[in-house]
Amino acid sequence: MCILYKVLGERMSVEFIRRLIDEYSREVDFVDVRLQRNRGLILGTENGSLRRVQSFAGEGLGIRLLKDGCWGIGSTDILDKSSIEGAFKRAFSMVNVLASRSPSKLALSEEKIYEDVCEYKVKVPFENVSFEEKKDLIVTSDREMRKTDARIVGSYVNYIEMFIEKVYLSSEGANIIQRIPSVFLMFQAIAREGVNLQSYFDIIGGHYGYEKVEETDVMKIAIDTARKAIEMLKAETIKGGEMVVVMDGRVTGTFAHEVFGHAAEADNVLGAKSFLSGLIGKKIGSDVISIVDDATVPNAYGSYFYDDEGVPAQRKVLLDKGILRGYLHNRETAAKIGVKSTGNGRAQDYARRVYVRMSNTFVAPGDWSFEEMIGDVNYGVYVEGVAGGMEDPVGGGFQVNALRAWLIEKGEFTKLLKAVSISGRALDILKNVDAVGKELTLEPGSCGKGYAGDMVPVTTGGPPIRVRKMVVGLAR
């Protein structure tokens, strides 16, 4: 039973919404409706005590009307007849204003229309685990962090559980229900010695029930997080410059997502804001590197069954052994190029626009062991974890601030380094990758696409990779 339909059914029939879709589809070229219902719980600790206990909940409906190549979007978070009718009217009124002044030739690709109900199978539903058990887990793990060393001045553990139900209806007859659970545990430790403050964090999660927490060695992650923060108090600095860089899976993933992935989004390509424009079929990377966007990875945070235009989730090999094979599409960009959507039309929520977004984007694993990769390096750095990164699809620049880094000398880690960032041009980096590791890491996160975009859930990742030369910067 669809909970949203039940919620609607108490106030009106879903047929009421379908009638409005039919009615407005006589006036415009296309109509779709996205309904969403969220329920969630956040528990947070600070310095060994439960600090935050909070639930969140909401529901809403968003309408897209396409008329003369213009989109009008209306939404409401009140699911009653008059609010829904009002949202349709507002979207219709606004799209008429825009279409009368600035019509365009925007169209949607032809896609198979689906009626489906999909859900992630949950082994341990959130409601089967008591509040006390969840609370005890995070309070205990926080206290374990604090016990690690007296220099830990800040310790935090956050537990988030969330259940989203989404319904997609369209004037073409689509009717798709998706039920998506998510769970996260986030750990942060702050260490202080005199005026020297350092921190470290870790995160696990994805589209799981509480079984993900039960299957994780939570105490080990907590203690490792604290130890790494403490270790950072001794981190040193070196002279920056061009050198060999080995990225861990999380940094590799940031490269795959921030630089390559954004440049492979077809709206960026069509908008002349991608350095990958015009390079399909060209060899742009070394033989050892392949990059994939895969919305079907089981339980990964960036996975889904259907995108927000009713197109099934897919696995796309974007870069195949250094050759650019394709771009990511929604129905709008697919129609412009004359291809099918890749199922990458996504929206932050029911109220926001649908545009080309990544899902789980990662470098495909290779066959190097980590020891082989490091053993070959005479002088370079190993960068671990991401404190921040920023895309530059136009110029193809890449920059990542690492959580921490190691100096590699003659095949060995010799110094822990602080405040390291790496940068370079994506096309140079792709050509300079000479080793790709075996172990795949996927890390959940959110993507904002550019400076002011909407947030969607994604994962980024990959195995460790080695780049023959990149610019390494060290902040003071």
Place this chain on the structure above:
Amino acid sequence: MIDIEKYARMALSECLKECDQAEVLTSIIDRRRVLFEGSKVSYVESSRSSRIGVMAIKNKRVGVASQSSLSEESAREAVSKALMFMRNNEPDPEFETLIGPMKLPAVKDYFDEKLMELSDEELIERGLNIVKLVTSKGGAIIQGELEIAVLKRYLLNSEGVDVYGLKTRILYNFTLMVSENTSASEGFFMRGYTFIDDAKIEDDVEWMLNLTRKTLKPKKVEGGMLDIVLGPDAVYELLRFVLSYALNGDHARKRRSPFSEKIGSRVFSKEITVIDDGTIPRGYVTFPCDGEGYPMKRKVVIDKGILRTFLLDSYTARKMGVESTGNAGTNRPFPSITPTNLIIAQGTKSLEELIEEVDRGLYIPRIPPAMVNPLTGQFSVELRQAFRIERGELKDAVRWGMLSDNIYGMLNRVISVSRNVSRIYNFTIPAISISDVKVEA
């Protein structure tokens, strides 16, 4: 129309049947947005969203719940969950009490009737005119947003705080591109105001187009320890998160702020004065009271480089034995501290004079979003729009390097501060010149 007062009162009264103290915040926000893509207005959006947040307290146990989709049903659900969490939570030994009603300052100009009356036609027309302007100047809009929003909120608590508020916003951001043959350059800016007449969108677009055109063919930057002049947009990117972190009284109390135990000590050069003022007319976050109903105030936070106060809510202020500074945010539970309008006091020189004072260095009008570590101040950020300065004169555009330094350290090496300032959201910022900054080529 949703009655935010009715639901707030109902929720408070339901809550108080079981708890000692309670606070309820209801809000409704109406937004209209014009979205730009590929030098076109591609989307127009209209949305309404509403929310209720409930905090229930008994015997120092605090429970918090929030619901969007404000209705009687959702208000009751929020109350029920807040009470359930309150019963199950551990006591917060540091919690003492919610505040009572206080005399609020006569703050002027915190909402704009003209913005509220703007029609869909006028909003869309303005968007289309921006497209015309950009294309007529030979540029392109990669993506952009123009949004107007009207926020109504009602804050009630069991101790008598009872505040209705209306706030207006106009927000816009544009990523622009200029290309010539095989060269392309991208520029970005964002702004937000309370009053529509303060939004000089067309002037901002022209400024960024000019800057983007000038940086179309950059040379490779030469690294080293250089004197730099940061434009207001670059200063904003470097300070937007770290100042609020470092000045947060809760962080200071728990020794997580680099400014902990430094009241009365020098934290920045004497050229830097920082004021937090939630009362300035037309300010981005100007309002009579903060997020818990405490009067907004003007306070000099850093006076000629000397730290004078942290930003505090009443919870943290009590712990520190001082008065609140009126900086409570709306996140719950407490502590919840946020800056209001942050002003970096202007200097006496023009931007040109700041550049003239530099023998060898860079003028950096903007940088991409910088991930500055708020604990240490360390950052590395790519130079995308910068110019070489040689003997006080602007020379070539430069790129392909990184500014890798420490913002707390940099603000101890300030040479000069400009007299011209820009308002970027809740910041009022001058250009700042700084000596001896690390640039990696």
